Amino acid sequence: MKFKTIIEPFQIKSVAPLNFTTEEERQAALEAAHYNLFLLKAEDVLIDLLTDSGTGAMSEDQWAGMMKGDESYAGATSFYRFEEAVRGITNLKHIIPTHQGRAAERILFGALLQGGEIVPNNTHFDTTRANVEYRRATALDIPNADAHHPQVIKPFKGNMDLEKLESVLAENQGKVPIVMLTVTNNSGGGQPVSMANIRGASEICRKYGVPLFLDACRFAENAWFIKQREEGYAEKTPREIAQEMFSYVDGCTMSAKKDGLANIGGFLALNDDELAEQCKNLLILTEGFPTYGGLAGYDLEAIAVGLQEVLHEDYLRYRIRSVAYLGDILTENGVPIMQPPGGHAIYLDARAMLDQMPVTDYPGWALANALYLAGGIRSVEIGSVMFGRQPDGSEKPAPLELVRLAFPRRTYTQSHVDYLAEVILYVNERRAAIPGYEIVWQAPVLRHFSIQMRPKKGIGD
Numbered sequence: 001m002k003f004k005t006i007i008e009p010f011q012i013k014s015v016a017p018l019n020f021t022t023e024e025e026r027q028a029a030l031e032a033a034h035y036n037l038f039l040l041k042a043e044d045v046l047i048d049l050l051t052d053s054g055t056g057a058m059s060e061d062q063w064a065g066m067m068k069g070d071e072s073y074a075g076a077t078s079f080y081r082f083e084e085a086v087r088g089i090t091n092l093k094h095i096i097p098t099h100q101g102r103a104a105e106r107i108l109f110g111a112l113l114q115g116g117e118i119v120p121n122n123t124h125f126d127t128t129r130a131n132v133e134y135r136r137a138t139a140l141d142i143p144n145a146d147a148h149h150p151q152v153i154k155p156f157k158g159n160m161d162l163e164k165l166e167s168v169l170a171e172n173q174g175k176v177p178i179v180m181l182t183v184t185n186n187s188g189g190g191q192p193v194s195m196a197n198i199r200g201a202s203e204i205c206r207k208y209g210v211p212l213f214l215d216a217c218r219f220a221e222n223a224w225f226i227k228q229r230e231e232g233y234a235e236k237t238p239r240e241i242a243q244e245m246f247s248y249v250d251g252c253t254m255s256a257k258k259d260g261l262a263n264i265g266g267f268l269a270l271n272d273d274e275l276a277e278q279c280k281n282l283l284i285l286t287e288g289f290p291t292y293g294g295l296a297g298y299d300l301e302a303i304a305v306g307l308q309e310v311l312h313e314d315y316l317r318y319r320i321r322s323v324a325y326l327g328d329i330l331t332e333n334g335v336p337i338m339q340p341p342g343g344h345a346i347y348l349d350a351r352a353m354l355d356q357m358p359v360t361d362y363p364g365w366a367l368a369n370a371l372y373l374a375g376g377i378r379s380v381e382i383g384s385v386m387f388g389r390q391p392d393g394s395e396k397p398a399p400l401e402l403v404r405l406a407f408p409r410r411t412y413t414q415s416h417v418d419y420l421a422e423v424i425l426y427v428n429e430r431r432a433a434i435p436g437y438e439i440v441w442q443a444p445v446l447r448h449f450s451i452q453m454r455p456k457k458g459i460g461d
Contacts, residue, residue, distance in 0.1 A: 006321045009314040010410055013060065019043050026373050034452035035369055035437065037378050046376030047412065047420055049405040052344045053217075054100075054257035054264055056409030059309060062261065062302045069298030074289050078297035078304075082267075085304040086254075089219075089239065089311075090246040092269035094276035096283060097293030097300060101217055101255025102127040104268035106134075107287075108213070108253060111278040112177045113137045120168050121180040121215075122160040123147070123187040126386055128180065128215060130446050133391050140168065147188045148399045150338045150349045155229040156194040157340075158185030158222075160201055169208040179205050182215040183222040183245070187382060189402065190218075190323075190342020192225035195233065195244060202248035211250035211272070217258040219245060221343030224316040238311045258344070261306030261409055265299045319343070322417065323407055329421045335428050344406055348424070350383065351401035354431055359384060361436025364401040365453060367427070370434045371403070375423030379405050386448045393444075 021029070021044060033039035037050060048055065070076040083095045098104045105128055113119070115136035124132065124139045132139040142164040146152045160181055169176055181201055183193045198214075205212040223241040227233050233241055246252065251270030256262045270276055280290045287294040309315060320343055327341030330348075338347035350364040357363045364383030371377040380386075383401035390396055405420070427434075441452040 006318055009318050018046055021376055036451055037368055037372055038449050045378040047416055048378045050378045050380050052406040052408055056261055057411050062305045065301035065305045066298035069301050071297045075291055076297050078300040079291040082300035082304045085307045089242050090269050093271045096268040096279055097295055098266045098287055099294035101253055101266040103287055104253040104266050105131040107279050107282045108268055109135050110282050118172055118176050119178055120165055122182055123185050125186045143188055153339045156192055158188055158191035158193040159197040162200045166204050176210050179210055179212050180215055184218045184343050189338030189347045190345045192222045194230050195226050198245055198248050214249050214252040216252040217255040218344055220259040220310040224320055238316055256303045259310045260303045261310050262302045265295050265303045326417050326421055333425055346405045348403040350403050357436050359397045364403050365437050366434050368403045370427050374427050377423050379403050
């Protein structure tokens with residue numbers, strides 16, 4: 001390409017105002033939210049990087065498609081357009097819409113899992129783990145050896161440890177009803193999984209007769225990393241790469257709020273006829289008829305278009321580079337992050353950044369609150385608050401203490417990212433003054449969504 005600058009592959013046709021607040025106002029908002037950024041009012045947030053799930057901007061073609069939404073209860077035309085779009089990428093036989101990814105997980109595990117069973121994954125994310133443990137099964141993480149070393153730079157740190165996978169399947173025959181592989185690896189810093197690793201996991205699973213499913217919510221970003229980093233894929237399109245990824249698996253769960261570029265929705269897709277029938281029956285109990293699955297017809301239309309747009313090379317080039325741009329600034333200024341930058345987010349290494357703070361003081365939570373107080377930035381802790389509580393109620397520090405800055409798709413511009421970098425550098429310079437936190441109240445499951453915390457001393461003391 002003649003020019004180096006990668007511009008946004010879209011023009012802005014509608015805008016929403018941002019609300020600027022003072023530090024005093026943000027301090028009051030934090031106190032009212034019990035120091036939990038999930039409990040803040042969105043109007044009190046300036047740059048919202050809490051999640052990339054359902055927070056992106058939809059295109060004119062998606063909005064136009066929504067006008068064609070068929071709201072028939074059963075057999076709606078919108079479902080068949082949605083089904084065609086999903087099958088065109090996955091080539092999976094049964095396409096079951098759900099209101100979001102966690103519903104697909106709940107239905108799949110509800111049909112498959114019993115107490116005492118094991119579900120291996122490169123790394124389970126929060127709702128996946130919770131849905132496994134709700135069935136009294138064990139969510140077993142078996143990431144590759146580099147996954148827990150933020151400063152190590154490898155192209156596919158999201159990979160599963162295939163030797164461990166084979167050992168788990170060999171030693172627990174009859175106790176592993178499914179293997180999951182998360183692409184990209186969200187809990188592990190948004191790191192991609194190689195095609196060789198997907199293929200290898202598939203071969204091992206087939207050897208032991210265990211189905212392999214992708215947690216595919218960021219499949220397109222993963223496909224782009226394969227195109228850029230894995231030998232033999234540079235000339236393939238993201239769509240061709242995605243199709244090969246899905247060719248090695250028996251099914252997938254998907255939150256279409258990520259790489260479906262939609263504000264709501266998801267699906268479960270699989271080949272097994274009997275399992276699909278069980279899943280559809282569970283779907284009807286709580287989600288709706290199998291041709292709408294808790295979604296409006298216009299949602300199905302938006303996802304059908306989004307699944308095409310997300311595989312456009314101009315979009316993926318811009319998307320991945322936008323995240324890496326922030327990573328480059330932070331690395332140049334000595335801020336520790338998960339290296340290399342992931343596809344949907346920058347992950348600050350809170351354990352390294354707040355190295356004076358014991359892990360029992362929840363450094364990830366402390367850093368996330370400090371970023372909000374300093375500049376109105378909302379992020380999310382991925383550390384011992386999210387993953388430290390064990391199924392038996394005991395506490396165990398998480399392998400990583402990260403703060404995820406998840407980029408909504410097609411939402412913020414470079415100037416927003418430049419401001420974000422300034423806030424992070426400002427907080428980094430004053431990191432010694434950031435207090436630790438302690439728990440005041442917590443829910444028994446997925447506690448990070450509603451937990452109430454307090455600083456061990458006044459912020460800024």
